[in-house]
Amino acid sequence: MKRVETTCGYCGCGCGIYVNVADDDTILGITPSYNHIVSKGKLCSKGWHGYAFVRDSRRLTSPLIRQEDGTFRKASWDEALERVAEGLRGAMMGEDNTDRIGVISSARCTNEENYLMAKLARAGLKTSSVDHCARL
Ligand code: SF4
Structure with missing residues:
Protein backbone atom coordinates (compact mmCIF):
# COMPACT_ATOMS: atom_id res chain seq x y z
CA MET A 1 0.00 0.00 0.00
CA LYS A 2 1.15 3.53 -0.66
CA ARG A 3 -0.16 6.76 0.85
CA VAL A 4 -0.73 9.67 -1.53
CA GLU A 5 -0.94 13.09 0.08
CA THR A 6 -3.54 15.32 -1.57
CA THR A 7 -6.47 17.65 -0.98
CA CYS A 8 -10.04 16.45 -0.46
CA GLY A 9 -12.02 17.20 -3.61
CA TYR A 10 -15.50 17.25 -2.09
CA CYS A 11 -15.75 20.91 -1.23
CA VAL A 21 -3.85 2.97 -2.46
CA ALA A 22 -3.18 -0.73 -3.11
CA ASP A 23 -0.63 -1.93 -5.65
CA ASP A 24 -3.41 -2.37 -8.25
CA ASP A 25 -4.47 1.29 -7.73
CA THR A 26 -7.60 0.37 -5.74
CA ILE A 27 -8.39 2.99 -3.12
CA LEU A 28 -8.43 1.30 0.29
CA GLY A 29 -9.37 4.31 2.38
CA ILE A 30 -8.69 7.88 3.40
CA THR A 31 -6.81 9.13 6.42
CA PRO A 32 -6.46 12.75 7.50
CA SER A 33 -3.28 14.75 7.36
CA TYR A 34 -2.66 15.64 11.00
CA ASN A 35 -0.26 18.47 10.17
CA HIS A 36 -2.40 20.08 7.47
CA ILE A 37 -2.83 23.81 7.98
CA VAL A 38 -6.56 23.82 7.14
CA SER A 39 -7.96 20.64 8.62
CA LYS A 40 -5.42 19.76 11.33
CA GLY A 41 -6.34 16.07 11.25
CA LYS A 42 -10.12 16.53 11.09
CA LEU A 43 -12.36 15.48 8.19
CA CYS A 44 -16.11 15.45 7.73
CA SER A 45 -17.86 12.19 6.77
CA LYS A 46 -17.62 12.95 3.04
CA GLY A 47 -13.88 13.39 3.33
CA TRP A 48 -13.47 10.15 5.26
CA HIS A 49 -15.82 7.91 3.28
CA GLY A 50 -16.73 9.56 -0.03
CA TYR A 51 -14.39 7.87 -2.48
CA ALA A 52 -16.56 5.06 -3.95
CA PHE A 53 -17.46 7.26 -6.94
CA VAL A 54 -13.92 6.91 -8.27
CA ARG A 55 -14.60 3.33 -9.48
CA ASP A 56 -18.39 3.61 -9.89
CA SER A 57 -19.56 2.00 -13.14
CA ARG A 58 -21.97 4.92 -13.72
CA ARG A 59 -19.13 7.45 -13.78
CA LEU A 60 -18.66 9.17 -17.13
CA THR A 61 -15.26 8.46 -18.55
CA SER A 62 -15.60 10.21 -21.90
CA PRO A 63 -17.61 13.14 -23.28
CA LEU A 64 -21.13 12.46 -24.56
CA ILE A 65 -22.77 14.33 -27.41
CA ARG A 66 -26.55 14.55 -27.65
CA GLN A 67 -27.77 13.44 -31.07
CA GLU A 68 -30.82 14.72 -32.94
CA ASP A 69 -32.98 11.85 -31.64
CA GLY A 70 -32.10 12.83 -28.06
CA THR A 71 -29.80 9.89 -27.37
CA PHE A 72 -26.15 10.32 -26.44
CA ARG A 73 -23.08 8.94 -28.12
CA LYS A 74 -19.49 8.84 -26.90
CA GLU A 82 -15.04 21.69 -30.89
CA ARG A 83 -18.82 21.35 -30.40
CA VAL A 84 -18.65 23.50 -27.27
CA ALA A 85 -16.53 26.15 -29.04
CA GLU A 86 -18.95 26.15 -31.98
CA GLY A 87 -21.92 26.62 -29.64
CA LEU A 88 -20.23 29.42 -27.71
CA ARG A 89 -19.21 31.21 -30.93
CA GLY A 90 -22.80 31.00 -32.19
CA ALA A 91 -24.21 32.34 -28.93
CA MET A 92 -21.78 35.28 -28.86
CA MET A 93 -22.49 36.46 -32.43
CA GLY A 94 -24.95 39.22 -33.29
CA GLU A 95 -26.02 42.46 -31.67
CA ASP A 96 -27.95 41.27 -28.64
CA ASN A 97 -25.52 38.67 -27.44
CA ASN A 114 -14.23 29.40 -8.98
CA TYR A 115 -12.67 32.86 -9.23
CA LEU A 116 -11.16 31.93 -12.60
CA MET A 117 -14.51 30.53 -13.79
CA ALA A 118 -16.24 33.80 -12.86
CA LYS A 119 -13.50 35.76 -14.62
CA LEU A 120 -13.86 33.62 -17.76
CA ALA A 121 -17.63 34.11 -17.71
CA ARG A 122 -17.61 37.90 -17.18
CA ALA A 123 -14.53 38.94 -19.16
CA GLY A 124 -14.34 36.20 -21.79
CA LEU A 125 -17.93 35.12 -22.40
CA LYS A 126 -19.49 38.51 -21.56
CA THR A 127 -22.12 37.12 -19.24
CA SER A 128 -23.03 37.96 -15.68
CA SER A 129 -25.06 34.76 -15.40
CA VAL A 130 -22.68 32.90 -13.14
CA ASP A 131 -23.83 30.53 -10.44
CA HIS A 132 -22.69 27.72 -8.27
CA CYS A 133 -24.02 24.20 -7.72
CA ALA A 134 -24.46 24.75 -3.99
CA ARG A 135 -27.43 27.05 -4.79
CA LEU A 136 -29.23 24.50 -7.00
S1 SF4 B 1 -13.23 16.70 4.44
FE1 SF4 B 1 -15.29 17.57 4.32
S2 SF4 B 1 -15.00 19.75 4.88
FE2 SF4 B 1 -12.98 18.92 4.33
S3 SF4 B 1 -12.72 19.40 2.13
FE3 SF4 B 1 -13.58 17.32 2.31
S4 SF4 B 1 -15.79 17.62 2.14
FE4 SF4 B 1 -14.91 19.61 2.63
Whole structure:
Protein backbone atom coordinates (compact mmCIF):
# COMPACT_ATOMS: atom_id res chain seq x y z
CA MET A 1 0.00 0.00 0.00
CA LYS A 2 1.15 3.53 -0.66
CA ARG A 3 -0.16 6.76 0.85
CA VAL A 4 -0.73 9.67 -1.53
CA GLU A 5 -0.94 13.09 0.08
CA THR A 6 -3.54 15.32 -1.57
CA THR A 7 -6.47 17.65 -0.98
CA CYS A 8 -10.04 16.45 -0.46
CA GLY A 9 -12.02 17.20 -3.61
CA TYR A 10 -15.50 17.25 -2.09
CA CYS A 11 -15.75 20.91 -1.23
CA GLY A 12 -13.79 24.13 -1.29
CA CYS A 13 -12.53 23.85 2.32
CA GLY A 14 -9.46 22.04 1.08
CA CYS A 15 -8.83 19.58 3.90
CA GLY A 16 -5.59 17.63 3.74
CA ILE A 17 -5.88 13.89 3.22
CA TYR A 18 -3.86 10.79 2.44
CA VAL A 19 -5.39 8.40 -0.09
CA ASN A 20 -4.34 4.85 0.80
CA VAL A 21 -3.85 2.97 -2.46
CA ALA A 22 -3.18 -0.73 -3.11
CA ASP A 23 -0.63 -1.93 -5.65
CA ASP A 24 -3.41 -2.37 -8.25
CA ASP A 25 -4.47 1.29 -7.73
CA THR A 26 -7.60 0.37 -5.74
CA ILE A 27 -8.39 2.99 -3.12
CA LEU A 28 -8.43 1.30 0.29
CA GLY A 29 -9.37 4.31 2.38
CA ILE A 30 -8.69 7.88 3.40
CA THR A 31 -6.81 9.13 6.42
CA PRO A 32 -6.46 12.75 7.50
CA SER A 33 -3.28 14.75 7.36
CA TYR A 34 -2.66 15.64 11.00
CA ASN A 35 -0.26 18.47 10.17
CA HIS A 36 -2.40 20.08 7.47
CA ILE A 37 -2.83 23.81 7.98
CA VAL A 38 -6.56 23.82 7.14
CA SER A 39 -7.96 20.64 8.62
CA LYS A 40 -5.42 19.76 11.33
CA GLY A 41 -6.34 16.07 11.25
CA LYS A 42 -10.12 16.53 11.09
CA LEU A 43 -12.36 15.48 8.19
CA CYS A 44 -16.11 15.45 7.73
CA SER A 45 -17.86 12.19 6.77
CA LYS A 46 -17.62 12.95 3.04
CA GLY A 47 -13.88 13.39 3.33
CA TRP A 48 -13.47 10.15 5.26
CA HIS A 49 -15.82 7.91 3.28
CA GLY A 50 -16.73 9.56 -0.03
CA TYR A 51 -14.39 7.87 -2.48
CA ALA A 52 -16.56 5.06 -3.95
CA PHE A 53 -17.46 7.26 -6.94
CA VAL A 54 -13.92 6.91 -8.27
CA ARG A 55 -14.60 3.33 -9.48
CA ASP A 56 -18.39 3.61 -9.89
CA SER A 57 -19.56 2.00 -13.14
CA ARG A 58 -21.97 4.92 -13.72
CA ARG A 59 -19.13 7.45 -13.78
CA LEU A 60 -18.66 9.17 -17.13
CA THR A 61 -15.26 8.46 -18.55
CA SER A 62 -15.60 10.21 -21.90
CA PRO A 63 -17.61 13.14 -23.28
CA LEU A 64 -21.13 12.46 -24.56
CA ILE A 65 -22.77 14.33 -27.41
CA ARG A 66 -26.55 14.55 -27.65
CA GLN A 67 -27.77 13.44 -31.07
CA GLU A 68 -30.82 14.72 -32.94
CA ASP A 69 -32.98 11.85 -31.64
CA GLY A 70 -32.10 12.83 -28.06
CA THR A 71 -29.80 9.89 -27.37
CA PHE A 72 -26.15 10.32 -26.44
CA ARG A 73 -23.08 8.94 -28.12
CA LYS A 74 -19.49 8.84 -26.90
CA ALA A 75 -17.11 11.36 -28.44
CA SER A 76 -13.45 12.25 -28.25
CA TRP A 77 -12.40 15.27 -26.21
CA ASP A 78 -11.35 17.07 -29.41
CA GLU A 79 -14.79 16.58 -30.96
CA ALA A 80 -16.61 17.56 -27.77
CA LEU A 81 -14.52 20.70 -27.26
CA GLU A 82 -15.04 21.69 -30.89
CA ARG A 83 -18.82 21.35 -30.40
CA VAL A 84 -18.65 23.50 -27.27
CA ALA A 85 -16.53 26.15 -29.04
CA GLU A 86 -18.95 26.15 -31.98
CA GLY A 87 -21.92 26.62 -29.64
CA LEU A 88 -20.23 29.42 -27.71
CA ARG A 89 -19.21 31.21 -30.93
CA GLY A 90 -22.80 31.00 -32.19
CA ALA A 91 -24.21 32.34 -28.93
CA MET A 92 -21.78 35.28 -28.86
CA MET A 93 -22.49 36.46 -32.43
CA GLY A 94 -24.95 39.22 -33.29
CA GLU A 95 -26.02 42.46 -31.67
CA ASP A 96 -27.95 41.27 -28.64
CA ASN A 97 -25.52 38.67 -27.44
CA THR A 98 -25.35 39.50 -23.75
CA ASP A 99 -26.44 36.89 -21.24
CA ARG A 100 -27.12 34.17 -23.78
CA ILE A 101 -24.61 32.06 -21.94
CA GLY A 102 -24.83 30.90 -18.35
CA VAL A 103 -21.98 29.38 -16.39
CA ILE A 104 -22.37 27.00 -13.48
CA SER A 105 -19.35 26.21 -11.40
CA SER A 106 -18.89 23.66 -8.63
CA ALA A 107 -18.63 23.40 -4.88
CA ARG A 108 -15.88 20.85 -5.49
CA CYS A 109 -13.63 23.47 -7.04
CA THR A 110 -11.24 25.55 -5.01
CA ASN A 111 -11.97 29.23 -4.44
CA GLU A 112 -9.22 30.04 -6.93
CA GLU A 113 -10.82 27.83 -9.60
CA ASN A 114 -14.23 29.40 -8.98
CA TYR A 115 -12.67 32.86 -9.23
CA LEU A 116 -11.16 31.93 -12.60
CA MET A 117 -14.51 30.53 -13.79
CA ALA A 118 -16.24 33.80 -12.86
CA LYS A 119 -13.50 35.76 -14.62
CA LEU A 120 -13.86 33.62 -17.76
CA ALA A 121 -17.63 34.11 -17.71
CA ARG A 122 -17.61 37.90 -17.18
CA ALA A 123 -14.53 38.94 -19.16
CA GLY A 124 -14.34 36.20 -21.79
CA LEU A 125 -17.93 35.12 -22.40
CA LYS A 126 -19.49 38.51 -21.56
CA THR A 127 -22.12 37.12 -19.24
CA SER A 128 -23.03 37.96 -15.68
CA SER A 129 -25.06 34.76 -15.40
CA VAL A 130 -22.68 32.90 -13.14
CA ASP A 131 -23.83 30.53 -10.44
CA HIS A 132 -22.69 27.72 -8.27
CA CYS A 133 -24.02 24.20 -7.72
CA ALA A 134 -24.46 24.75 -3.99
CA ARG A 135 -27.43 27.05 -4.79
CA LEU A 136 -29.23 24.50 -7.00
S1 SF4 B 1 -13.23 16.70 4.44
FE1 SF4 B 1 -15.29 17.57 4.32
S2 SF4 B 1 -15.00 19.75 4.88
FE2 SF4 B 1 -12.98 18.92 4.33
S3 SF4 B 1 -12.72 19.40 2.13
FE3 SF4 B 1 -13.58 17.32 2.31
S4 SF4 B 1 -15.79 17.62 2.14
FE4 SF4 B 1 -14.91 19.61 2.63
